[in-house]
Amino acid sequence: MPDKKQRKYDIAYLKMAKEWGKLSYCKRKQVGAIIVKDRMIISDGYNGTPTGFENICEDENGDTKWYVLHAEANAILKVAASTQSCEGATLYITLSPCKECSKLVHQAGIKRIVYHKAYKDDSGLQFLAKAGVELEHIPELED
Ligand SMILES: [Zn+2]
Numbered sequence: 001m002p003d004k005k006q007r008k009y010d011i012a013y014l015k016m017a018k019e020w021g022k023l024s025y026c027k028r029k030q031v032g033a034i035i036v037k038d039r040m041i042i043s044d045g046y047n048g049t050p051t052g053f054e055n056i057c058e059d060e061n062g063d064t065k066w067y068v069l070h071a072e073a074n075a076i077l078k079v080a081a082s083t084q085s086c087e088g089a090t091l092y093i094t095l096s097p098c099k100e101c102s103k104l105v106h107q108a109g110i111k112r113i114v115y116h117k118a119y120k121d122d123s124g125l126q127f128l129a130k131a132g133v134e135l136e137h138i139p140e141l142e143d
Contacts, residue, residue: 002136010114013041013092014138018116020046021071021094026057028064029095033071035079035110037089042082045075072101076108086110096137099123106131116141 002010013034021032024046035043047070049055057068069077072093079086087109091097096115097105102124105113112134118125129135 010092010136010138011141014094014114014116015141017092018094018141020044024048024071025055026064026068028058028062031071031093031095033075034092035075035086035089036092037084037086042084042089043075043078045071045073045078047071048074070098070101072097073104076104079108090114095119096122097124097128099127102127106133112136114138
């Protein structure tokens with residue numbers, strides 16, 4: 001259980017992740033992520049199409065295109081393209097990772113996840129718990 005001070009930071013970063021999610025072009029779901037390491041923000045991301053593709057995330061049926069990258073995947077890939085690493089970092093995310101992203105999160109070396117909403121399929125969370133990643137659910141984000 002994190003101490004009071006840590007809790008304050010957790011809420012502040014999670015709120016930032018929420019703000020970041022608002023930048024997403026996706027209509028169905030907007031997810032934001034912030035990666036923090038040694039008290040520094042080393043990355044951010046929101047769900048969206050890959051570089052070079054039009055920003056629209058949904059097809060003509062309103063379904064999310066398969067190639068849309070999730071917020072945490074975008075944030076992790078941004079770190080991969082930098083000189084930083086996610087080893088020992090904390091991921092702040094507005095929606096708990098899906099099973100596909102949970103593999104990336106663990107393999108990237110992220111040790112802690114603080115999330116706001118729980119994704120309907122909890123396979124990702126179950127996998128992460130098994131992998132030894134610390135999970136923190138903060139359902140209330142007062143303004
Ligand atoms: Zn995902």
